[in-house]
Amino acid sequence: DVKVTQSSRYLVKRTGEKVFLECVQDMDHENMFWYRQDPGLGLRLIYFSYDVKMKEKGDIPEGYSVSREKKERFSLILESASTNQTSMYLCASSFLGLTGANTEAFFGQGTRLTVV
Amino acid sequence: AQSVAQPEDQVNVAEGNPLTVKCTYSVSGNPYLFWYVQYPNRGLQFLLKYITGDNLVKGSYGFEAEFNKSQTSFHLKKPSALVSDSALYFCAVRDDNYGQNFVFGPGTRLSVLP
DSSP states (O other): OOOEEESOSEEEEOTTOOEEEEEEESSOOSEEEEEEEETTTEEEEEEEESSTTOOEEOSOOTTEEEEEEETTEEEEEESSOOGGGOEEEEEEEEOSSSOSSOOOOEEOOOEEEEEO | OOEEEOOOSEEEEETTSOEEEOOEEEOSSOEEEEEEEEOTTOOEEEEEEEOSSOSEEEOGGGOEEEEETTTTEEEEEESSOOGGGOEEEEEEEEETTTOSOOEEOOOEEEEEEO
């Protein structure tokens, strides 16, 4: 079974703190994604990476950065947490490309971050 | 650009009745379509996908979906709903002209009433 593991289920941080959300996958997937989920807005892409050290901005990258030093690990960084970053954060991974059967994304269990 | 619409925020159905959760999409290339389910405080769980071939695809837990190219739709169906099907359902699309990203709809909350 594919496993995508996020380091924390719940986090509470203070405004201005630097926050690290970690994600690890064990399927040798090239693509990794960070989404943010808010009620009524669905999933919005923050950043994705298709290879080590490669990253692409998604729809809402402001206030976030990412790091991918190893293929299996993709970190989301909130440089200075703010209350409007309180949300559910979801990590996902998938194979590169759209050929063949293995095109779907697999998700971690999510991290519910509260910034106070 | 890609987009996904789920026109219903909420769908209510009685246990044992058939259910349909609607999804329409817009892509510039060929669509790759997916349904995911999310239970409270959990990540998204893959249900089924359409890549090519038969327009009716079958997935996990008795769910199926019908791809309709002319109507650009990919509705999720189940012949007989269970209370345990109550959850949040997301439709997603990948576009072979657009690259690696998945675009998700806003989600539909399904409530199956006993």
